[in-house]
Amino acid sequence: MVKLIHTLADHDDDVNCCAFSSALLATCSLDKTVRLYSLSDFSELPHSPLKFHTYAVHCCCFSPSGHILASCSTDGTTVLWNTQNGQTLAVMEQPSGSPVRVCQFSPDSTCLVSGAADGTVVMWNAQSYKLYRCGSVKDGSLVACAFCPTGTLFVTGSSCGDLTVWDDKMRCLHSEKAHDLGITCCDFSSQPISDGEQTHFFRLASCGQDCQIKMWVVSFTHVSGFELKYKSTLSGHSAPVLACAFSHNGQMLVSGSVDKSVIVYDTNTENILYTLTQHTRYVTTCAFAPNILLLATGSMDKTVNIWQFDPEALCQAGSTEDQPKQFIEDWSEDDVSTWLCAQGLEDLTGLFKMNNIDGRELLNLTKESLADDLKIESLGLRSKVLRKIEELRTKVKTLSSGVPDEFICPITRELMKEPVIASDGYSYEKEAMENWISKKKRTSPMTNLVLPSVVLIPNRTLKMAINRWLETHQK
Template structure:
């Protein structure tokens, strides 16, 4: 489901936000800079980093229909940058001078909303580069905001936990306590739903209460405003700092203080994948509008790019920016190169001394790293295990055209030990055991109660899976024999 592509290591402090356009990905940081990379090869653009803020940069976002990037900062300013040359196009100062925590464009790029630490929300006329309207929430700072797909509705989230709905004139339509202890992020799906003739927006919010909530929102002159919670996701063990929808509205991604990124299906809330690449809090996640790409950023000072699904429409990237997934064929030298790319140079000599090639690498565990390779640092061993697990997940994603029946419906990964649960569906044993161990007594597929927790090995599926894997191996008879 998710394959590691590359790690962006340019920042010298926490990464606060990632944002995609059709051709670029941008990151901003506590180090006061914004960095911009091309989606063709993930090389940093010649005019990057962008320097103009005098304090931490909290958020950045691309205009939907023009090559312009907006960034906002503790310095109370929102800067618009040209993506042609990196030049400043405008500097918008929050009227109160308050630190700006978030900025978002409307879908047609006519307006830019900026949210302040003093609770102020400001709408800017983008064409005229000037102030349009402002309002203030009752309590707390504005830390999140998002426009509906039609641009006629703005939702803001505050540090005190309120979600507030505004029309395009900043008239307050609705206010509700969305999350105890505070909202941290919100995002609209670009796709709408229709129920009984009424069109609904889907919006996700997350907060300090460790939860993500998916809301259904309708707004029209005839019917007024309605907002109700459709789904609550509580899989993270710590505050959730970021959430984002895919462009097709089918996938929701979240990042948390627990250092993990979780990918869900929006319709059922089933977990498709859990990423544990980052070593500190995950502060941001973003999905590309026209590519199956995910960006995650962290307080570990890095941003990571992932490819989602099994599609082949992402170009190959230069060796220094990607992980080649035929890991079992790696030589000892290639393993050493990989360690260097991952910032693990300190263990290169240990791996070389023990002749660790690709096949050996995939079989390393936390115990064998300590017992056989004498790596005593727990943090270093944990980091190595996470990187190896990323490789294993990426290797699975390389298999072409995997039949759906061979993929676990919980993880969307190729099964190795399929079992049948009492709902009649087959799952990877570890995935369904983990599901049930979190005190879930419902079917991941139907959401109905499971009759019992018995798991029966699916030997027929296992046999079919093994036959299919055998057919994927290159045949010796198809290999050309050189002429003598």
């Protein structure tokens, strides 16, 4: 179901962080270097390792397009690199000179945030490389940072255990104690959950020295403003948890711990899917690839392990969004109620039960039946229910065909033949994306944000994965 396919052992000291773009894997280490690998065969690029930092490199991250890599270090700098040739684009010095522990690009690539050991957080203009705004937390070092999918806010985590939420103008919106012994990492799911016109929800995970992984729901409403709500705690690790990361579709969460294990959770059921124990020392970092079912985990044992998931096994493991594991057509009325609650439609559960709506009936609902039979008067609510049902129908079609969702174009919902990477970091069928752009749509089909560029890059790694899947499944 998940297997170790490659081990990278090029670093001379602890691996601190690893990050994927659609074509590359980056790793950084206490040995002061950053290394780049091709996802096609995991060979190291000719211009790797990248050398500039004079002390340990704590974090690295790609811009959404994958063309730029950022790295930050104890030397007090955040460096931007050209991933094509390894050249240094900019060296941005933390104003306080404090060791920089974390860096993160915004989803639209307009800015980069860096957090330091003295609690300062800096937002840089990613085009001009100039400082935009500064802030600081009350206590502790900044060790974690994550942007929400829309870029309207980001969250930082401190060694004192505080989660602090900032807007895109660096205004502090909220701060609260999340982990008693200090936060080590946090991550947003890339898939926001919409609730009608007025509210947007985002899943957030945080982990810490208290051996816990906590799940949160972040929301913005036009009526009540901002809200951060604790949802649940995931169990499984017996020691401090040093890293956590969502899969690209938000269906899995991975964590790495001082107990030397890696745990993969189903984010909907919160059950443990896999426990991986190949590392011989603390697991310090973990990351999912954006377009293919790969996981990278790094450790103080100086290695990075690459894991591959079986798409069919994941489908059987119940990776569909917030729903029971059996086929949707077989859902009971209670299963439909569970699904409604997961979509933020809990007010409709009584109505659906009263009308005996099970899985099969749910899939057959239409605009007319929602209005005439169920008497849902609100046009907006009917439209939302229909959108959610259409998503289920698409999932039924995809699962019944056995095609992994990562191979499906987000625009056409069909198997991709010529996948390309757009500047939003997502992959699309080439012709579909070209048509999208030609109709003067300069926004991402996935995020609705303005595309930084209309250049489309062939995703050869994804195409190879699709071809391999076709060879084994369509004989």
